Amino acid sequence: MTATDAPPLVPAAEPGTADLRVAVLGVGLMGADHVARLHRRVSGARVAAVSDAATDRADQVAAEVPGCRVVPDPLAAVADPEIDAVVVASPGRFHEEQVLACIDRGIPVLCEKPLTLEAASSLAVVRAEDAYAARTGGRLVQVGFMRRFDPEYAQLRELIASGGIGEPLVVHCAHRNPAVPPGVTTESVVNDSVVHEVDVARFLLGEEIAAVTVLRPRSTRHAAEELSDPLLVLLETTGGRVVDVEVFVSTGLAYEVRTEVVGEDGSAMIGIPQGLVRQSAGPGGAVRGTTVPAGFRERFATAYDLELQRWVDAARRGTVDGPGAWDGYAAQAVCAAGVEALLCGRRTEVRMEQR
Amino acid sequence: MTATDAPPLVPAAEPGTADLRVAVLGVGLMGADHVARLHRRVSGARVAAVSDAATDRADQVAAEVPGCRVVPDPLAAVADPEIDAVVVASPGRFHEEQVLACIDRGIPVLCEKPLTLEAASSLAVVRAEDAYAARTGGRLVQVGFMRRFDPEYAQLRELIASGGIGEPLVVHCAHRNPAVPPGVTTESVVNDSVVHEVDVARFLLGEEIAAVTVLRPRSTRHAAEELSDPLLVLLETTGGRVVDVEVFVSTGLAYEVRTEVVGEDGSAMIGIPQGLVRQSAGPGGAVRGTTVPAGFRERFATAYDLELQRWVDAARRGTVDGPGAWDGYAAQAVCAAGVEALLCGRRTEVRMEQR
Amino acid sequence: MTATDAPPLVPAAEPGTADLRVAVLGVGLMGADHVARLHRRVSGARVAAVSDAATDRADQVAAEVPGCRVVPDPLAAVADPEIDAVVVASPGRFHEEQVLACIDRGIPVLCEKPLTLEAASSLAVVRAEDAYAARTGGRLVQVGFMRRFDPEYAQLRELIASGGIGEPLVVHCAHRNPAVPPGVTTESVVNDSVVHEVDVARFLLGEEIAAVTVLRPRSTRHAAEELSDPLLVLLETTGGRVVDVEVFVSTGLAYEVRTEVVGEDGSAMIGIPQGLVRQSAGPGGAVRGTTVPAGFRERFATAYDLELQRWVDAARRGTVDGPGAWDGYAAQAVCAAGVEALLCGRRTEVRMEQR
Amino acid sequence: MTATDAPPLVPAAEPGTADLRVAVLGVGLMGADHVARLHRRVSGARVAAVSDAATDRADQVAAEVPGCRVVPDPLAAVADPEIDAVVVASPGRFHEEQVLACIDRGIPVLCEKPLTLEAASSLAVVRAEDAYAARTGGRLVQVGFMRRFDPEYAQLRELIASGGIGEPLVVHCAHRNPAVPPGVTTESVVNDSVVHEVDVARFLLGEEIAAVTVLRPRSTRHAAEELSDPLLVLLETTGGRVVDVEVFVSTGLAYEVRTEVVGEDGSAMIGIPQGLVRQSAGPGGAVRGTTVPAGFRERFATAYDLELQRWVDAARRGTVDGPGAWDGYAAQAVCAAGVEALLCGRRTEVRMEQR
Structure with a gap:
C-alpha cells in the first residue's frame, strides 16, 4: 500500500482549496516556532487552535494568527471537528495521552520528541497506531526527528x-x-x-x-x-x-x-x-x-521547514511521510x-x- | 515614510484570512518554478492565473494548481480585478510593457531580471514608479536579483x-x-x-x-x-x-x-x-x-523561497521589500x-x- | 641537568668540523630512507657503516654513499670505534640486543619503534639507560615516534x-x-x-x-x-x-x-x-x-627530516632531544x-x- | 645537453667526500638565513666565507659557523680559489657586479631576487652567462625565486x-x-x-x-x-x-x-x-x-631549504637546477x-x- 492509496482522512481536503486546520498543543519555545512556521512559511495549512497550560502565552501566540482560537483543554482541541491535524509540542509527560487521543479520532499528529517518556508507553502508541493501520491502511503518527529533513x-x-x-x-x-x-x-x-x-x-x-x-x-x-x-x-x-x-x-x-x-x-x-x-x-x-x-x-531551520511542510502535505493525503511511532519507540x-x-x-x- | 505607513493597496488583505491572488506571466523554467514555489512553499499567496504564449504549457502548469486559471493575454491578467499582484517571468522583451501595466493599475509586481532590455526603458520604469510613489507613497516594483536573499x-x-x-x-x-x-x-x-x-x-x-x-x-x-x-x-x-x-x-x-x-x-x-x-x-x-x-x-533554492515569501509579505502590506526598479536600471x-x-x-x- | 651540561660523548665533535659517524643497522624500507636522509638532507652527520642480514641490499645502499662501509655483524658496527652513533632499523626482535649494546658502549642510538617486542624487555632497556644516566648524567636512547616532530x-x-x-x-x-x-x-x-x-x-x-x-x-x-x-x-x-x-x-x-x-x-x-x-x-x-x-x-617526510636532524644535533652534544626509552616502554x-x-x-x- | 653532461666545474667534488665551499655575500636577514640553512640543514656544502659592509654583522654570523672566514671585499671572496660557489644576498645594486664576477670565474652563483635592478643589466647577465654556456656547455646562475621549490x-x-x-x-x-x-x-x-x-x-x-x-x-x-x-x-x-x-x-x-x-x-x-x-x-x-x-x-621555510639543497647538489655537478638568469631578466x-x-x-x- 502506498501513500496515494490511503483513504482520504481529511474530508474534502483538495490541495489548494482548503487548508489543513491544525491545533498546536503546547506553545513554549518549540510550539511557538511551529505555529510561526505553519503560519508564515508552510503552504496548505493554517493554525486553527492553540492550547497551553500557560493561558497568557497561548493568548499571545494566538493573537499573532488571524482566525486562531485558544482552546484551554488540549484534549478538547483534539476532539474538535473543526481540527484536521495536531502538533504535539507539550511537555513530554502529556505526549502519550495526547497522541493516543489523535489516534482514537483518526487524525494525523506530529509529536515532538520524545514520543513518550518511557519505552513501554512508546510501544503502547506503536500498538495503537498499528491497530488503526490494520483497520484503515493509514498511518497517523510522525515523531519530530527533524534531522531526517536536513x-x-x-x-x-x-x-x-x-x-x-x-x-x-x-x-x-x-x-x-x-x-x-x-x-x-x-x-x-x-x-x-x-x-x-x-x-x-x-x-x-x-x-x-x-x-x-x-x-x-x-x-x-x-x-x-x-x-x-x-x-x-x-x-x-x-x-x-x-x-x-x-x-x-x-x-x-x-x-x-x-x-x-x-x-x-x-x-x-x-x-x-x-x-x-x-x-x-x-x-x-x-x-x-x-x-x-x-x-x-x-x-536546522530548513529542516524544521521541510519537516512541517512534508507533514502537512502527507496529512492532507491521509498519510505520514517522516519518522513514525516505531522510530519514537526505538529511540x-x-x-x-x-x-x-x-x-x-x-x-x-x-x-x-x-x- | 516606512513600509507600514503605506496605504493598503490590496483591499481587505488581512494576513491569514485572504491570500494574495497572483498572476504569473510566462511559465517557462523560471516561471514554472515560481508557480510551484507560490503554490507549495510560500504562505499567504496563491497562484490565481498564469499566462504564456505557449498555451499548452500554461494549461499544464495551471492543471497542477487548483483554482488557477489560464489567461491567454498577459495584459488582461494584469487588468483582472481578481488579481492582486503579478510575477513577470516572460521573455525580457515583454517586461517593459507588462511592468508598466502593473504600475498603471497600482499593483505589486516581481519582475525577473533584466528589468527591461535597455537602460533607457529601465529608466522609464523607474520614472513611472517614482510618479506612482509621489502620489501614493508606495512602491510597486521588485526585480528578481535573488542573491540578495541568499x-x-x-x-x-x-x-x-x-x-x-x-x-x-x-x-x-x-x-x-x-x-x-x-x-x-x-x-x-x-x-x-x-x-x-x-x-x-x-x-x-x-x-x-x-x-x-x-x-x-x-x-x-x-x-x-x-x-x-x-x-x-x-x-x-x-x-x-x-x-x-x-x-x-x-x-x-x-x-x-x-x-x-x-x-x-x-x-x-x-x-x-x-x-x-x-x-x-x-x-x-x-x-x-x-x-x-x-x-x-x-x-539558490532558499534564496528564491525567501525572495518570493518576502515579496508576498510586502505586497500584502502594500510595499516592496527587495531590489527595486532603480536596481534594475542600474544593472x-x-x-x-x-x-x-x-x-x-x-x-x-x-x-x-x-x- | 640540561642538555648543554651533558658530557661530550663524541670526542672532538665540534659542530661543522667533524660529522657524526653513524651506523645504520637494517636497511629495509625505513633503514634505507634513514640512510638517504642522513646522506642527503641532514647536516652534521654521515653514514659511515650499514649492516643488514641481506648483504646485497646492504651493498646496494652503501654504494650510494661515498665512504660508507658494509659491516656484516651489527654488533661489530656498534662496537666499532669509528662509529659515533647508531640508528636501529632492523626487525623488532633484534632491537633489545642492539640498543643494549649501544648503551653498553655509551653511544647515542635512535631506535625505530617498537623499542622492543615486549613491555618487559622495553623496561629492561629503560633500566639500563637509567643506570648509564645515573653514572654520567646523559641520555642515549631515542625511539622513532616521528609524529612528535611533525x-x-x-x-x-x-x-x-x-x-x-x-x-x-x-x-x-x-x-x-x-x-x-x-x-x-x-x-x-x-x-x-x-x-x-x-x-x-x-x-x-x-x-x-x-x-x-x-x-x-x-x-x-x-x-x-x-x-x-x-x-x-x-x-x-x-x-x-x-x-x-x-x-x-x-x-x-x-x-x-x-x-x-x-x-x-x-x-x-x-x-x-x-x-x-x-x-x-x-x-x-x-x-x-x-x-x-x-x-x-x-x-611525515618533514617529521622524519626533523627527527633525524634533531637526533644528530643532540647526539653531537651528547644528549637526547626526542622520545626516550620510557616512551618506548610505555607504548x-x-x-x-x-x-x-x-x-x-x-x-x-x-x-x-x-x- | 642535459645536466649530467655538464663538465665538472668544481674539481674533485665527489658527493659526500668534499663539501661545496660557499661564500655568502651580504648577511642581512636573508643572507643570515641562508648561512644558517647551509650550515644547519643543507647537506654537501659548508659556509667558508661571509662578506658584508657591516663588518660586525659579518663577524657575528661567521662566529656561529666553525671554519667560516670574514672576507671584507666581496669580489675578493668570489676570486678566492678556496671558494667553490657563491650566494649573493647583498643589496640589489651590487648584484650585477658580483654575479658577473662569478660568471667570469666560472663558479655557480645563487643570486637573491632581483637579479639586477634594471631589465638592461639583467639582460647583460643573461648574455654573459650565455657566452660562458656557449664555451663550456654549463650554466652558472640561479635566481632566488624560491616559490618554485615550494x-x-x-x-x-x-x-x-x-x-x-x-x-x-x-x-x-x-x-x-x-x-x-x-x-x-x-x-x-x-x-x-x-x-x-x-x-x-x-x-x-x-x-x-x-x-x-x-x-x-x-x-x-x-x-x-x-x-x-x-x-x-x-x-x-x-x-x-x-x-x-x-x-x-x-x-x-x-x-x-x-x-x-x-x-x-x-x-x-x-x-x-x-x-x-x-x-x-x-x-x-x-x-x-x-x-x-x-x-x-x-x-616558505621548506621552499628555502629545497632551493638551497638543490642548488648545492646541482653546483657540485657543475650545473643549475632552478630559475636561471633569463628568469631573472624576464621578471x-x-x-x-x-x-x-x-x-x-x-x-x-x-x-x-x-x-
Missing part, C-alpha cells in the same frame, strides 16, 4: 543507500552545545541530546541499536556540579556496526553537530562549518574564522539502555519488542 | 555594514557554469551572467559602478565558436573600489559562485563548497571531494557599458541618470 | 600546553591506511599502528594510559580473511581523559591521520587534507578534491593491554612499573 | 603540465602582507612583491608576460601616506592567458599567498590556510580558526612595464629582447 543528513543517507561509500562500518558523531539550562542532568543529556544521534544512526544505517556503552571522561569545569560532561557514548547495531558519540553540552562555544560515516569504499562527513569564511585580526594573532550557527534552531528503548549504561558503567544491551 | 550574501553584507572587515576595498568574484545553451553569445553572458555580479557589487558596497573593463583571455576549447569564454570583467565603483569578475560559462564542471571581499581590517569569502564532504577512490588516486550544487536553482546601465567595453576592448565609463 | 602535532601540543583550548578532555583519532601487506594480523595492527596513537595521546596529554578497550565493528570486505578491520580502540588516561581511535588499514583510499582534541575552552584538529585543492570533472559529477598524501612517508605496555583487550573483548587495565 | 607550487605546476585541469586560461593571485617597513613605495611593491607573482605566472604557464595593467583601488587607511595599497595588477601572457594579482601589503593580518589556476577542464588552488584548525571562543562569538603563517619565512622586464603601467594608469606592453 538536506545534509538526507544527502548523506542517500550517498550510503546508493553505495557511494560502500557498506558503512563506523560512524563518528559529535554533538556540542555551548551551554544547557540549569536543571539538566546527565540522564537528561542522554534522553534529550543523545536521542538525536540514536535516530540519526538508525536513519543512516537502517538498523536497530543492540547495545550501548557510556564513558564519562573528565568533566569540564564549565559543567554544572552534577553533570558528567562530556560523555562518550558507544552504540553497537544489530548488524555489528559501531557508532561513537561525543556529547558535550557545556562547550561555551557554538552549536556544532558533525557526523562522519566510514564505509568500505569511502567516507563522508557533514556538519563542517561552512558558509561565510572571515579572516580578521583577533587577540593573539590573525585567525581565519568561519561562522558557525548559534544554535539548533538556526542550524526511547535505546535511551533507556543508555541511562542504564551510564549508571552501571557497563555495556548494556537494548531490549526491544518485536515489531 | 543567507550567505545577506550575511556578507551585514558583516561589511557592521564594520567587521573595515572599509571594503577590493571584491573578487567567480561565476562559473558547467555549460550554456546554444545561442548564448559573449554579449549575452555580460547581460545575463555578469549582471548578477553587478547587482552583488552594488548590494555589498552600496555604491554605483562607474567604469567597466572587459578582458578576453584565451578561450576554452569547450566554448561555442563565437563565444569568448572565460571573460575577466573589472568594475570600478564611484567610491574607487575595484571588483574583478571571472565569468566562465563552459567549465564542464559544477555551478560555482564565489565572492570574496577584501577590506581594511579583514576579508570574507562566501560560496566555498560545503555541506557533505566525501572521500572515495577515483581514477588516478584518492580524492576528498565536497559536493557542489548542480546549478543555480539548487544553489542595465552597467551591462550596457560592459557590452561596449567588451566590443571596444577598453575601459568604458558607465552613464547613469541622476536618481 | 609541525602539526608539535603545534597542537603547544596549543594545549599554552591553555589555548583549556583542559583537554576527549581526543578523537583516525588512522587510515589504504592497504596493508599480507601477513598483517589484528594484533599487529594494534602493535604497529595503534602504537602511534598511543604515543600521540601520551605526547599531547602528558599522561599515561590506564586502560584500553577494543571494539570490533563489522569488517570491510577488503580486509584479509583473518583481519578485524576497522577497530575502535578506547584509551583512558590516568587523569580520566578518554581517547577514541578508529584504526582502519584497508580503506583502499589514501593515507589519512587525523587528531582532534576537545578541551574545556575550545577544540583543535590536525590532519585535515590541505595543500592543493583541485576541482575537476569525475565520473558521477563534478567533485572538488584536495590531494591527500599517498602514505606515511609522504605525510609497549599499552599495546600489550590493547592486544589483551582485543582478545578478551573487555576493558583492560594497563600494567606499568613505576618509573 | 611543494604546493611544484604540485600545481605538475598538475597543469600533466593536463590535469586542461589548458590554463586564467590565474588569480592574492599576495597579502600584514605590514611593510617604512620607506616602501608603490613602485617597490611592484618590484619586490609583484615580482614573485610574475615569476609564478611564468613558471606555471610556461609563457612570457606581454602586457601589464595596474589598477589602484581605494587605499586602506592602514597604508603609509605615499602608498597605493592594495593594487590590482593584470598580466597578459604571450599566449593570451590573463593573470590577476591582488597585492595588499598593509592588511594588518597574516601573511597570505594564494594562487588559483582556472583551466579548460578544472581548476586548482593553493595557499588555503591549513594545518591546525582551532575552535575557541572569541570576542563577538565563537569562531573556528585555522592558523596562518606569520610571514614568508615561515610559509625585471615585466616589473619595469608594471611600474610604467602604475604611473601612466594604462595597459603597458612588456618589452623583452629575444632570447
Whole structure:
C-alpha cells in the first residue's frame, strides 16, 4: 500500500482549496516556532487552535494568527471537528495521552520528541497506531526527528543507500552545545541530546541499536556540579556496526553537530562549518574564522521547514511521510539502555519488542 | 515614510484570512518554478492565473494548481480585478510593457531580471514608479536579483555594514557554469551572467559602478565558436573600489559562485563548497571531494523561497521589500557599458541618470 | 641537568668540523630512507657503516654513499670505534640486543619503534639507560615516534600546553591506511599502528594510559580473511581523559591521520587534507578534491627530516632531544593491554612499573 | 645537453667526500638565513666565507659557523680559489657586479631576487652567462625565486603540465602582507612583491608576460601616506592567458599567498590556510580558526631549504637546477612595464629582447 492509496482522512481536503486546520498543543519555545512556521512559511495549512497550560502565552501566540482560537483543554482541541491535524509540542509527560487521543479520532499528529517518556508507553502508541493501520491502511503518527529533513543528513543517507561509500562500518558523531539550562542532568543529556544521534544512526544505517556503552571522561569545569560532561557514548547495531558519540553540552562555544560515516569504499562527513569564511585580526594573532550557527534552531531551520511542510502535505493525503511511532519507540528503548549504561558503567544491551 | 505607513493597496488583505491572488506571466523554467514555489512553499499567496504564449504549457502548469486559471493575454491578467499582484517571468522583451501595466493599475509586481532590455526603458520604469510613489507613497516594483536573499550574501553584507572587515576595498568574484545553451553569445553572458555580479557589487558596497573593463583571455576549447569564454570583467565603483569578475560559462564542471571581499581590517569569502564532504577512490588516486550544487536553482533554492515569501509579505502590506526598479536600471546601465567595453576592448565609463 | 651540561660523548665533535659517524643497522624500507636522509638532507652527520642480514641490499645502499662501509655483524658496527652513533632499523626482535649494546658502549642510538617486542624487555632497556644516566648524567636512547616532530602535532601540543583550548578532555583519532601487506594480523595492527596513537595521546596529554578497550565493528570486505578491520580502540588516561581511535588499514583510499582534541575552552584538529585543492570533472559529477598524501612517508617526510636532524644535533652534544626509552616502554605496555583487550573483548587495565 | 653532461666545474667534488665551499655575500636577514640553512640543514656544502659592509654583522654570523672566514671585499671572496660557489644576498645594486664576477670565474652563483635592478643589466647577465654556456656547455646562475621549490607550487605546476585541469586560461593571485617597513613605495611593491607573482605566472604557464595593467583601488587607511595599497595588477601572457594579482601589503593580518589556476577542464588552488584548525571562543562569538603563517619565512621555510639543497647538489655537478638568469631578466622586464603601467594608469606592453 502506498501513500496515494490511503483513504482520504481529511474530508474534502483538495490541495489548494482548503487548508489543513491544525491545533498546536503546547506553545513554549518549540510550539511557538511551529505555529510561526505553519503560519508564515508552510503552504496548505493554517493554525486553527492553540492550547497551553500557560493561558497568557497561548493568548499571545494566538493573537499573532488571524482566525486562531485558544482552546484551554488540549484534549478538547483534539476532539474538535473543526481540527484536521495536531502538533504535539507539550511537555513530554502529556505526549502519550495526547497522541493516543489523535489516534482514537483518526487524525494525523506530529509529536515532538520524545514520543513518550518511557519505552513501554512508546510501544503502547506503536500498538495503537498499528491497530488503526490494520483497520484503515493509514498511518497517523510522525515523531519530530527533524534531522531526517536536513538536506545534509538526507544527502548523506542517500550517498550510503546508493553505495557511494560502500557498506558503512563506523560512524563518528559529535554533538556540542555551548551551554544547557540549569536543571539538566546527565540522564537528561542522554534522553534529550543523545536521542538525536540514536535516530540519526538508525536513519543512516537502517538498523536497530543492540547495545550501548557510556564513558564519562573528565568533566569540564564549565559543567554544572552534577553533570558528567562530556560523555562518550558507544552504540553497537544489530548488524555489528559501531557508532561513537561525543556529547558535550557545556562547550561555551557554538552549536556544532558533525557526523562522519566510514564505509568500505569511502567516507563522508557533514556538519563542517561552512558558509561565510572571515579572516580578521583577533587577540593573539590573525585567525581565519568561519561562522558557525548559534544554535539548533538556526542550524536546522530548513529542516524544521521541510519537516512541517512534508507533514502537512502527507496529512492532507491521509498519510505520514517522516519518522513514525516505531522510530519514537526505538529511540526511547535505546535511551533507556543508555541511562542504564551510564549508571552501571557497563555495556548494556537494548531490549526491544518485536515489531 | 516606512513600509507600514503605506496605504493598503490590496483591499481587505488581512494576513491569514485572504491570500494574495497572483498572476504569473510566462511559465517557462523560471516561471514554472515560481508557480510551484507560490503554490507549495510560500504562505499567504496563491497562484490565481498564469499566462504564456505557449498555451499548452500554461494549461499544464495551471492543471497542477487548483483554482488557477489560464489567461491567454498577459495584459488582461494584469487588468483582472481578481488579481492582486503579478510575477513577470516572460521573455525580457515583454517586461517593459507588462511592468508598466502593473504600475498603471497600482499593483505589486516581481519582475525577473533584466528589468527591461535597455537602460533607457529601465529608466522609464523607474520614472513611472517614482510618479506612482509621489502620489501614493508606495512602491510597486521588485526585480528578481535573488542573491540578495541568499543567507550567505545577506550575511556578507551585514558583516561589511557592521564594520567587521573595515572599509571594503577590493571584491573578487567567480561565476562559473558547467555549460550554456546554444545561442548564448559573449554579449549575452555580460547581460545575463555578469549582471548578477553587478547587482552583488552594488548590494555589498552600496555604491554605483562607474567604469567597466572587459578582458578576453584565451578561450576554452569547450566554448561555442563565437563565444569568448572565460571573460575577466573589472568594475570600478564611484567610491574607487575595484571588483574583478571571472565569468566562465563552459567549465564542464559544477555551478560555482564565489565572492570574496577584501577590506581594511579583514576579508570574507562566501560560496566555498560545503555541506557533505566525501572521500572515495577515483581514477588516478584518492580524492576528498565536497559536493557542489548542480546549478543555480539548487544553489539558490532558499534564496528564491525567501525572495518570493518576502515579496508576498510586502505586497500584502502594500510595499516592496527587495531590489527595486532603480536596481534594475542600474544593472542595465552597467551591462550596457560592459557590452561596449567588451566590443571596444577598453575601459568604458558607465552613464547613469541622476536618481 | 640540561642538555648543554651533558658530557661530550663524541670526542672532538665540534659542530661543522667533524660529522657524526653513524651506523645504520637494517636497511629495509625505513633503514634505507634513514640512510638517504642522513646522506642527503641532514647536516652534521654521515653514514659511515650499514649492516643488514641481506648483504646485497646492504651493498646496494652503501654504494650510494661515498665512504660508507658494509659491516656484516651489527654488533661489530656498534662496537666499532669509528662509529659515533647508531640508528636501529632492523626487525623488532633484534632491537633489545642492539640498543643494549649501544648503551653498553655509551653511544647515542635512535631506535625505530617498537623499542622492543615486549613491555618487559622495553623496561629492561629503560633500566639500563637509567643506570648509564645515573653514572654520567646523559641520555642515549631515542625511539622513532616521528609524529612528535611533525609541525602539526608539535603545534597542537603547544596549543594545549599554552591553555589555548583549556583542559583537554576527549581526543578523537583516525588512522587510515589504504592497504596493508599480507601477513598483517589484528594484533599487529594494534602493535604497529595503534602504537602511534598511543604515543600521540601520551605526547599531547602528558599522561599515561590506564586502560584500553577494543571494539570490533563489522569488517570491510577488503580486509584479509583473518583481519578485524576497522577497530575502535578506547584509551583512558590516568587523569580520566578518554581517547577514541578508529584504526582502519584497508580503506583502499589514501593515507589519512587525523587528531582532534576537545578541551574545556575550545577544540583543535590536525590532519585535515590541505595543500592543493583541485576541482575537476569525475565520473558521477563534478567533485572538488584536495590531494591527500599517498602514505606515511609522504605525510611525515618533514617529521622524519626533523627527527633525524634533531637526533644528530643532540647526539653531537651528547644528549637526547626526542622520545626516550620510557616512551618506548610505555607504548609497549599499552599495546600489550590493547592486544589483551582485543582478545578478551573487555576493558583492560594497563600494567606499568613505576618509573 | 642535459645536466649530467655538464663538465665538472668544481674539481674533485665527489658527493659526500668534499663539501661545496660557499661564500655568502651580504648577511642581512636573508643572507643570515641562508648561512644558517647551509650550515644547519643543507647537506654537501659548508659556509667558508661571509662578506658584508657591516663588518660586525659579518663577524657575528661567521662566529656561529666553525671554519667560516670574514672576507671584507666581496669580489675578493668570489676570486678566492678556496671558494667553490657563491650566494649573493647583498643589496640589489651590487648584484650585477658580483654575479658577473662569478660568471667570469666560472663558479655557480645563487643570486637573491632581483637579479639586477634594471631589465638592461639583467639582460647583460643573461648574455654573459650565455657566452660562458656557449664555451663550456654549463650554466652558472640561479635566481632566488624560491616559490618554485615550494611543494604546493611544484604540485600545481605538475598538475597543469600533466593536463590535469586542461589548458590554463586564467590565474588569480592574492599576495597579502600584514605590514611593510617604512620607506616602501608603490613602485617597490611592484618590484619586490609583484615580482614573485610574475615569476609564478611564468613558471606555471610556461609563457612570457606581454602586457601589464595596474589598477589602484581605494587605499586602506592602514597604508603609509605615499602608498597605493592594495593594487590590482593584470598580466597578459604571450599566449593570451590573463593573470590577476591582488597585492595588499598593509592588511594588518597574516601573511597570505594564494594562487588559483582556472583551466579548460578544472581548476586548482593553493595557499588555503591549513594545518591546525582551532575552535575557541572569541570576542563577538565563537569562531573556528585555522592558523596562518606569520610571514614568508615561515610559509616558505621548506621552499628555502629545497632551493638551497638543490642548488648545492646541482653546483657540485657543475650545473643549475632552478630559475636561471633569463628568469631573472624576464621578471625585471615585466616589473619595469608594471611600474610604467602604475604611473601612466594604462595597459603597458612588456618589452623583452629575444632570447
